[in-house]
Amino acid sequence: MDDVVIGIDASTTAVKAIAFARDGAELFQARETYPLSNPAPGHFEQDAEHWWAALLSALKQVADKIGASRVKAISIAHQRESFTLIDGAGKPLIPAILWLDERARRQVTRLSEELGREAIRDWSGKPPDPTPALYALAWLMEHKPNVLAEAAALVDVHAFFAHRLTGRLVTSTASADPLGLLDIAKGTWHPRLVEAAGLRPQQLPELIVPGAICGLLSEDIAAATGLKAGTPVVAGAGDGQAMGLGMGVDGPGKSYLSLGSGVVSGSYSAMVTTSDAFRTLVSPTGSGFMLETVLRSGMQLVDWIVRITGSPSAAVLEKAAMTAAPGSDGLLVMPYWAGVMSPYWDGAARGAVVGLSLDHEPRHLFRAVLEGIAFEQAIATDAMEEQTGKAAAMIAAGGGTNCALLMEIMANVLERPLFVSPVNEAAALGAAMLAATAIGWFASPEDAAKAMAGPPARRVDPVEALIPTYRARKAIYRDLYHATRDIHARLASLRKTSG
Known part of the structure; x- marks a missing residue:
């Protein structure tokens, strides 16, 4: 034994x-x-x-x-x-x-x-x-x-x-x-x-x-x-x-993407650097730092759409959304249902749906939410990689990896392949890697990660023909927060007054 x-x-x-x-x-x-x-x-x-x-x-x-x-x-x-x-x-x-x-x-x-x-x-x-x-x-x-x-x-x-x-x-x-x-x-x-x-x-x-x-x-x-x-x-x-370490992100050239209720991403940085675009954290390896972005509203928005549309399930909506063209027929969604941390740090910010017409259906809204999450992640990743350089591998985990449409959209918007982690309990595994190193099983946490993280379960590649479409929409999305910031601040002020 x-x-x-x-x-x-x-x-x-x-x-x-x-x-x-x-x-x-x-x-x-x-x-x-x-x-x-x-x-x-x-x-x-x-x-x-x-x-x-x-x-x-x-x-x-x-x-x-x-x-x-x-x-x-x-x-x-x-x-x-x-x-x-x-x-x-x-x-x-x-x-x-x-x-x-x-x-x-x-x-x-x-x-x-x-x-x-x-x-x-x-x-x-x-x-x-x-x-x-x-x-x-x-x-x-x-x-x-x-x-x-x-x-x-x-x-x-x-x-x-x-x-x-x-x-x-x-x-x-x-x-x-x-x-x-x-x-x-x-x-x-x-x-x-x-x-x-x-x-x-x-x-x-x-x-x-x-x-x-x-x-x-x-x-x-x-x-x-x-x-x-x-x-x-x-x-x-x-x-x-610990989750990043458990997914095998143990040094330069890799980043992780956790698609859970919220969306968390991180990249390794050898040097300390601070910015509003990310949080800087002590690396779990004991050497260097992790730059991290957080989107509070991630896959919980999928649950929200299922609930408000009365759809039987997320799988039914996803299947319908696959019939909607990239760009969701002109819809843009800013996914700040629970405010925004990086890069704006604005608790008054709220979600926005822009471009609605009488022709839109739940399938368009579902796809637009997934695209909004991907646009937000792409902007966050761009800001991190200005400090760390572009990651050769982005490793994804969490419940969102089970949504094939989200993974396709993410690969296209991020303009890179995504490698899906085989690990279900990455945080616990990251802790186990530190334990294994401490008792001499491995010379370093990096060696432990190489031995214990395992190869990717699958790879999702971008479709080159769709990258220009998403790149143009990302440029518009980038302006959406600034266009709505004062409106949300005024609404928040009214909520405080009436509350």
């Missing part, structure tokens, strides 16, 4: 603990869900104890199935930006505030004015936006100062788990970075950002590089899970970076 490593993926909805072999084969997966709370408009929270209970259960299932003696290391990938505050005994003092939370929009404005918008972006690598924890912490400083002052520590998901698994209060730089409190160039806590968050330096976890050993599994946790005491717990990364 061969040895295995466990990759943990603690997402917004569930903890997955997956046993992987040395070749990256998934041997067994345990998944435990937990609830999401929305106690007030824009507030999204979870009980960190639910994360912990789910992790213990998932690890026990893996140990029972695989055998404790086979498990040689554990590593953690997780939902980014989400955090809680703990007391000296490690117990949460508040519900965890999630990356989805938008309560701190006023704090984004305040800190941008006080510290300078560009200064925050260049220090942290993140243009000001409610997603990083910095702003929710500033909200706590204003609304719950006592709990913030009395907390023993701020913990991201990684630090919360590592502390309970090993007794050591430590997190990975690639896990802490999305909180928005790191000096991206130095990989250390930034004093001005920590102060702006209302924290003291002693309230922060120790930082180590991804792939370093956080500590060893304690006796009591070993007893609770069935794993062996002393099993190394390896520093992982946020799920976005």
